[in-house]
Structures are given as structure tokens and as C-alpha cells.
Amino acid sequence: MKEYRKFRKINQAEKKEKRHLALAFLVCAAMLFTGGCTSENVPEETEDDTAKLTVVGFSEVGAESDWRVANTESMKATFTEANGYELLFDDAKQKQENQIAAIRNFILQEVDYIVVAPVVEDGWEGVLQEAKDADIPVIVVDRMVKADEDLFAAWVGSDFYEEGQKATAWLENYLKEQGRVHERIDILHVQGTEGSSAQIGRTKSLMEAVESHGSWRLLGSVQGEFTQAKTYEVVRDALDKGSIPDVIYCENDNSMLGALQALDEKKISHGVDGRVIVISFDASKPGLEECKAGRINLDVECNPDHGPRVEAIIEQIEAGKTPEKYCYVEETCFRPEELTQEFIDSRKY
Ligand code: GYE
Secondary structure (H helix, E strand, C coil): CHHHHHHHHHCHHHHHHHHHHHHHHHHHHHHCCCCCCCHHHCCCCCCHHHHHCEEEEEEECCCCCHHHHHHHHHHHHHCCCCCCEEEEEEECCCCHHHHHHHHHHHHHCCCCEEEECCCCCCCCHHHHHHHHHCCCCEEEECCCCCCCHHHCCEEEECCHHHHHHHHHHHHHHHHHHCCCCCCCEEEEEEECCCCCHHHHHHHHHHHHHHHHCCCEEEEEEEECCCCHHHHHHHHHHHHHHCCCCCEEEECCHHHHHHHHHHHHHCCCCECCCCCEEEEEEECCHHHHHHHHCCCCCEEEECCCCCHHHHHHHHHHHHCCCCCCCEEECCCCEECHHHCCHHHHHHCCC
């Protein structure tokens, strides 16, 4: 890694020039469709100051949730010029093929680091190998990739399985307190983006808990894609077709908001004094507001503030150290009775 650093520093100015050339090439390719490439279309070479900046290419999943927006903000607030970085940001609009194209683009521009928040776990080996061949360290953030560990420098994110376990342990306890241990409990499961680590971990915990509790029954799993709009539709349809669940297990706050919308529309009460127990993940501000109001019963925290964590990994690599391969963030969970407005307002996300 040290060797790599030396090489990188010496070649930074040259790389910057190549980046500009690559950019110019991309602009020209686009211009072919609109009337040709002239010297005015090529981005101007500006102040040489940028040669000192560390260039980070970040491929973000999209903007599907409040969590995601907070995650993007955290990255943008960290990788600023004032902090010594140039951030190349790409929004993949929830599509892996866009992420792969963005990473190839970052390689072409010879960035110093590639950071990727992968939409799903599978399908990364090829492009990560390309980054490795180009000697560009890759840092994976938030969700994981299923790939050879040599293909990325480090991962930082949440233990999604543990988050799910917190939720199911809470439910077991809550039902015990209510004297409902032997009662049949029907659960409607609203799943997040299929194949994403957040979905895989949170779903696994729920499935194991259903298996091990004789009286818990899975009414069905519906695909909410981590968004309010999609979840509203699928929960509304599920309520139209089936019976009213005792529990709705939503794999993020935005899908929880969609589920509440569907329940409210059908005048089905929910939360602390209601008929349907609602569990959610993220503990974003909108989620915590619903929790504090008692409209949901539990919000399991998932921390999106990864910018400083990714920066710490980059600093270690810059210092010639090898960062830990996996870094899990500590998290908690919230119930209505322990939330205050002051606390919610004091949170960043
Ligand atoms: O829970 C959800 C987002 O991967 C942890 O993705 C993230 C999840 C988060 O869209 O809100």
C-alpha cells in the first residue's frame, strides 16, 4: 500500500490531467449526438490547487429513503474541498448497472479512492477486479458485497441481522408483557430491496423468529422497495385481500410511512393504543416522530452518518496502515416512552 501511495503522489498531477482528458472524452462522446465537439465544450483546466486534493468517486444507491438522503449528505459534508477532497458523486437510481458504469468511469478518471454503497450484494467481482487492476482502493459502505475480500480495502456499515434480532426480541417481550404468548400472532412482512444486505439481514431475523415461535405466523411478505409509495400500494392491496395483521414488520422507515398511510386510509388503528403493532428500522427523524407519537411501537436504529467513517479509513490507508476489513457501527432502538422532541431535534438525521 505504501508503494502505491508513493506512486500516487508522484503521479497526481499526471492523473489529474488524465481525468480531465477522460472527462473531455466523455463530453465529446455526448456531443456527437448534438453537433460535434469544439474546444469550448472541453472543461477548462483551472487552478493547480486541485492537484493536492484527494479524489474520491462515490457511487450512491439512490434517494429512495430519508436514510439514504442523510447518508448522501454525510458523504458530501465530509468530502469537501475544505477538507482536502474532490468528490465525484454518482446517484445510481437504485440500479446496479448504473453503479458499475459509475465505477468504470471513476477508474477511467483515475480517482484516488472509489467508495460504493452497493444496491445488492451479488455481481461485483468483475468491476472490483478492474478497480484493483487499476490500483485504486475500493471502500464499501452501508450494504455489503459478496466478493473476494482482496477486492476491497474495507467495509463499514450496520449489522442488519442484529437489528432484526433487536426487533424480534422486543416483540417477544412485548407480547409477554401483554399476556399474549399463546395467542396466534399474524405478521405482515414488508421487505426492502431484494438482495440488499439490509433486506437479507432484517428478513433472516424475522424468519428465524417465526420459526422458533410456534404461535407466530407469517401472513405474507410484500415487496416495499424501501419506499413509501410502493409500500403504501402493497400494504393497501394486502389489507384488501387478507385479514388484518397483528404486526407489520417494515424493513425501513419510509416503508413504515407507506404502511401507516394504508392503515389510516382503512381506519385500522395502530401503534401503542392500536390494533396493529408496527415495527420499523432506521430511526430517521420522520420515523422517530411517528414513534414518539405512539403511532408505531418500535424503531430500530440504523446509522447513516458514514462520511466520517469512510474518511477515517482513507486516512489510515494514506498513513500506510491496513484498515480493519469490517467495521460495524453501534446502534440502539427506540420506543415511544423514551423519546422526547428535544432528543429528536438534536439528532443529525
Ligand atoms: O435502512 C433504508 C435505505 O441500506 C441501511 O437502505 C440501508 C437501508 C435503509 O433505503 O432506509
